[in-house]
Amino acid sequence: MADLRSQLVTRVRGMLSEALGATRTRLAGAETELTAARERLVRVRRAAAAVPQRVGAERDRRLAEIDDRHAARIAELARRAATAALREAPGAASASWTDWRAAPAGRGEPVGPVRVGTLRIAGAEPVPALVPLLDAGHVHLSGGDRDGADAVVGALLLRGVGRADPGAVRLYGYDPEHLGGGLAGFAPLGTAGLLTFVGPGGLGRLLDDLVEQIRRINETVLAGEYASLRELAAATGRRPEPWRVAVLLGGDELSRHERGQLDRVVRAGAACGVHLVVRGIPLPEDPTVTRIVAEPGDARVGAPPGLPVRLDPPPPATLVTETCREIASRVNAGPPPTPFTDLLPPPEQMWKEDSAHGLTAPIGEGPHGRPVLLTLGDYPPHALIGGPSGTGKTNLIFAWIGALAARYSPAELEFYLLDFKEGVSFARFAQGRRDPSWLPHMRLVGINVNTDREFGLALLRFLAEELRRRADAAKKHEVTKLAELRAVDPTGHWPRIVAVVDEFQALLAGRDVVAREAADLLEDLARRGRSQGIHLVLASQDVRGIEALWGRPALVAQFTLRIALPKALRILAERNDAAQALPRHHAVVNAESGMTEGNQVARIPSASDWETWSELQHRLWRMRPQDAAPARLFDGDAVPRLVDAPDYRALTPQGDTPPPRGPVALLGEIIDVQARSASLRLPRAPGRNLAVLGTRVDEACAVLDAAARSLARQHRPGTARFSIACLDPDADPAARALYEDLADDAAWYDEETVPELMAETAETLGRPGTPSTPHYLLLFAVDAAAGRLAAPAGGRSGLEQLRRILHDGPERRTHVLAWWRGIARMRVDLGGPAARTDQIGAWVALDVQGAELGSSLYPGTGGPDWYPRPWRGLFFDRAVHRTGQVIIPYGPSP
Numbered sequence: 083m084a085d086l087r088s089q090l091v092t093r094v095r096g097m098l099s100e101a102l103g104a105t106r107t108r109l110a111g112a113e114t115e116l117t118a119a120r121e122r123l124v125r126v127r128r129a130a131a132a133v134p135q136r137v138g139a140e141r142d143r144r145l146a147e148i149d150d151r152h153a154a155r156i157a158e159l160a161r162r163a164a165t166a167a168l169r170e171a172p173g174a175a176s177a178s179w180t181d182w183r184a185a186p187a188g189r190g191e192p193v194g195p196v197r198v199g200t201l202r203i204a205g206a207e208p209v210p211a212l213v214p215l216l217d218a219g220h221v222h223l224s225g226g227d228r229d230g231a232d233a234v235v236g237a238l239l240l241r242g243v244g245r246a247d248p249g250a251v252r253l254y255g256y257d258p259e260h261l262g263g264g265l266a267g268f269a270p271l272g273t274a275g276l277l278t279f280v281g282p283g284g285l286g287r288l289l290d291d292l293v294e295q296i297r298r299i300n301e302t303v304l305a306g307e308y309a310s311l312r313e314l315a316a317a318t319g320r321r322p323e324p325w326r327v328a329v330l331l332g333g334d335e336l337s338r339h340e341r342g343q344l345d346r347v348v349r350a351g352a353a354c355g356v357h358l359v360v361r362g363i364p365l366p367e368d369p370t371v372t373r374i375v376a377e378p379g380d381a382r383v384g385a386p387p388g389l390p391v392r393l394d395p396p397p398p399a400t401l402v403t404e405t406c407r408e409i410a411s412r413v414n415a416g417p418p419p420t421p422f423t424d425l426l427p428p429p430e431q432m433w434k435e436d437s438a439h440g441l442t443a444p445i446g447e448g449p450h451g452r453p454v455l456l457t458l459g460d461y462p463p464h465a466l467i468g469g470p471s472g473t474g475k476t477n478l479i480f481a482w483i484g485a486l487a488a489r490y491s492p493a494e495l496e497f498y499l500l501d502f503k504e505g506v507s508f509a510r511f512a513q514g515r516r517d518p519s520w521l522p523h524m525r526l527v528g529i530n531v532n533t534d535r536e537f538g539l540a541l542l543r544f545l546a547e548e549l550r551r552r553a554d555a556a557k558k559h560e561v562t563k564l565a566e567l568r569a570v571d572p573t574g575h576w577p578r579i580v581a582v583v584d585e586f587q588a589l590l591a592g593r594d595v596v597a598r599e600a601a602d603l604l605e606d607l608a609r610r611g612r613s614q615g616i617h618l619v620l621a622s623q624d625v626r627g628i629e630a631l632w633g634r635p636a637l638v639a640q641f642t643l644r645i646a647l648p649k650a651l652r653i654l655a656e657r658n659d660a661a662q663a664l665p666r667h668h669a670v671v672n673a674e675s676g677m678t679e680g681n682q683v684a685r686i687p688s689a690s691d692w693e694t695w696s697e698l699q700h701r702l703w704r705m706r707p708q709d710a711a712p713a714r715l716f717d718g719d720a721v722p723r724l725v726d727a728p729d730y731r732a733l734t735p736q737g738d739t740p741p742p743r744g745p746v747a748l749l750g751e752i753i754d755v756q757a758r759s760a761s762l763r764l765p766r767a768p769g770r771n772l773a774v775l776g777t778r779v780d781e782a783c784a785v786l787d788a789a790a791r792s793l794a795r796q797h798r799p800g801t802a803r804f805s806i807a808c809l810d811p812d813a814d815p816a817a818r819a820l821y822e823d824l825a826d827d828a829a830w831y832d833e834e835t836v837p838e839l840m841a842e843t844a845e846t847l848g849r850p851g852t853p854s855t856p857h858y859l860l861l862f863a864v865d866a867a868a869g870r871l872a873a874p875a876g877g878r879s880g881l882e883q884l885r886r887i888l889h890d891g892p893e894r895r896t897h898v899l900a901w902w903r904g905i906a907r908m909r910v911d912l913g914g915p916a917a918r919t920d921q922i923g924a925w926v927a928l929d930v931q932g933a934e935l936g937s938s939l940y941p942g943t944g945g946p947d948w949y950p951r952p953w954r955g956l957f958f959d960r961a962v963h964r965t966g967q968v969i970i971p972y973g974p975s976p
């Protein structure tokens with residue numbers, strides 16, 4: 083039992099010792115862990131004690147970094163804002179007063195806001211504080227800093243005025259407390275009507291007027307097409323209305339009506355360029371109102387609380403007055419011309435129009451910026467232009483011709499132009515020495531024709547002939563109008579013709595045959611030309627010109643298109659005085675025969691200066707068809723040359739047997755449209771001799787010279803005789819030059835030998851049969867030989883032989899072309915005052931009065947209407963003429 087017990091004890095003991103051992107081991111482990119934990123605790127405690135110190139440092143570092151970044155950002159933003167502000171408000175809108183000057187925004191460029199000060203931003207560069215006004219809205223000022231507010235008003239107005247074209251801003255001042263004193267510097271604008279002061283009781287009227295302007299602009303200018311003038315300007319590049327800025331500086335409480343009107347202006351003004359700058363009168367809330375509160379030391383701009391702003395000083399008083407004076411003088415001098423290119427289509431559109439139904443082209447800009455059109459067609463068919471000298475008639479004609487020529491090709495439109503005033507400006511339409519180009523539509527340019535009214539007549543006759551040709555063609559095709567003719571004859575050449583006659587009254591002056599025929603032709607052309615596409619444009623600076631027409635109401639009635647330049651009289655209808663108030667470079671265009679309701683005012687661009695015109699002409703000239711010929715230039719001051727005359731060039735030697743109609747002697751250039759030559763046929767028929775009458779040596783020699791040379795051109799060498807007798811030493815050089823050029827066909831006679839010529843020629847005529855060689859006797863100053871010829875030689879005197887030659891010669895191919903220095907002298911040579919003159923079948927009168935040519939030399943009584951003038955002659959051939967024909971002798975041959 084004990085054993086069992088001891089065994090038990092031993093086992094228990096063993097177990098206990100085992101447990102103890104394990105416990106001890108665990109205890110040791112626990113103690114180690116405890117030590118480690120304690121050490122960790124110490125470490126942690128130590129570490130924990132260091133944390134707040136580190137975190138604070140980091141936070142401070144971060145804060146400093148943010149501050150730096152913030153400051154840099156603000157500086158950067160301020161810099162960008164300043165740059166943007168400069169872009170938005172360049173030049174006059176923001177420049178500092180020290181170097182400020184007026185500088186209008188470019189065409190189509192918005193005027194933008196203007197600077198009133200700088201934003202107050204600490205540590206950043208100054209950023210301009212901009213306030214929108216023109217085309218944008220209204221400005222309301224309040225606060226106790228009166229000077230600051232005055233400075234803002236001055237800045238807004240001066241910058242606004244300087245940023246717009248001169249005259250494009252109109253100011254209205256209402257300053258009942260200081261009676262305009264606040265705007266005194268701007269007073270010079272008043273001289274140009276750009277500043278109007280409204281008296282203390284006038285606010286209501288001013289507001290009524292502004293509201294009315296807004297209504298009108300909305301209705302007639304924007305007309306539903308544009309939302310604002312700003313939009314219109316951006317789309318068209320034009321600004322048809324000025325900006326109207328009303329500056330309202332305090333006053334009494336507004337009446338109900340005034341308040342209502344003010345509200346209307348605030349709401350609707352900005353779109354119509356009507357703006358308010360107001361102090362001391364409340365303005366309603368509206369997005370277009372910028373509010374500026376100026377308190378001493380604290381100014382703010384924009385919706386409350388507003389941006390803090392440092393206001394600029396006011397513009398220096400001298401700068402304001404000088405600028406306003408300059409603007410006023412520019413406006414008083416008239417608006418700058420609009421560019422001529424405004425009248426032209428873009429180059430790719432040139433010559434694209436069809437003239438079948440009429441010709442339409444703009445002539446200038448109307449008050450609303452729209453082009454004013456001129457039309458010529460069935461209605462209105464013809465135009466009358468009037469304006470005193472220097473008002474721009476010539477320029478207007480250039481502008482109109484240019485606008486038409488750029489639209490219609492030469493196949494659609496032809497011009498004929500005649501200028502009865504002194505000057506050569508129209509010569510540039512034709513080819514010149516300086517400029518080889520010409521206007522391809524121009525068929526004829528007549529300049530320096532003031533003494534050659536016949537040229538005007540020639541043009542009218544030419545047009546009358548063209549009218550007949552058109553009327554015949556129309557009849558053949560059974561149509562009545564040009565448009566119809568063109569439709570049935572699409573390959574025909576039926577351009578519309580515009581004939582411009584400047585100072586046309588010259589043509590109608592006097593009571594002679596020229597004036598009568600011209601008036602008749604004009605009337606016929608005016609009446610029937612309309613349907614055949616022939617349009618007349620008559621211009622005159624002189625009221626007498628118009629009066630010359632007024633005597634013919636039927637003629638005037640056809641000129642339904644009237645164009646009156648400033649101060650033109652009697653162009654418009656009687657009670658229509660619109661032209662009297664026209665500014666420079668404007669015209670009243672009226673297609674209703676001048677009745678007031680047809681008035682349209684157009685601003686005419688400058689078209690006539692050399693460069694402007696040349697640019698267009700060169701462009702059109704380069705577009706010309708290959709076979710285009712230059713316009714005929716008739717210059718009344720120029721002397722034509724025989725060698726250039728088309729009729730002379732066309733002459734060729736005849737065969738051995740001359741044609742029965744005989745050769746022709748060319749005597750000079752006819753005053754006509756085609757530069758034809760006056761020609762005298764010399765068939766074998768009685769009377770085919772020529773007398774040149776008058777004392778002018780050069781002209782007489784020129785006529786005989788041209789006659790001889792043209793005859794010589796029709797005969798082969800050796801087949802004609804030219805006997806030249808020169809009896810006036812002054813004529814010697816010319817006669818001798820002719821003699822030398824005719825070489826072997828010519829023989830020379832002088833005072834000594836001329837009787838031999840007469841005797842020999844007369845003797846030849848006595849022989850039977852017709853001589854086969856034509857013989858031309860060219861007798862220079864034949865009357866000087868009268869003494870010699872009076873002496874009998876053989877059976878008869880030289881004079882008798884001369885009479886015989888004159889009488890019998892032509893039928894036997896012997897013709898006398900003789901110059902007598904007076905009609906009486908010729909009569910003496912022909913046998914005395916009562917002698918017959920029918921052997922003188924043709925004559926050219928130089929300085930011989932028409933009356934002297936009466937009776938036997940000219941049909942009817944009293945002689946032709948002929949007033950001698952230098953380098954002109956009157957040619958009459960009784961075989962073909964009813965009336966005399968003015969000729970220009972050809973200049974000396976080279």
Ligand SMILES: Nc1ncnc2c1ncn2[C@@H]1O[C@H](COP(=O)(O)OP(=O)(O)OP(=O)(O)O)[C@@H](O)[C@H]1O
Pocket residue numbers: 419469470471472473474475476477478623667668685686687688689690691
């Ligand atoms: N619309 C215009 N814009 C700018 N300048 C113009 C305009 N019209 C005319 N001028 C200028 O005015 C001057 C006179 O014009 P123009 O010669 O056309 O007048 P006019 O009435 O034909 O005078 P005149 O009959 O004496 O010749 C010219 O120097 C011309 O360049």
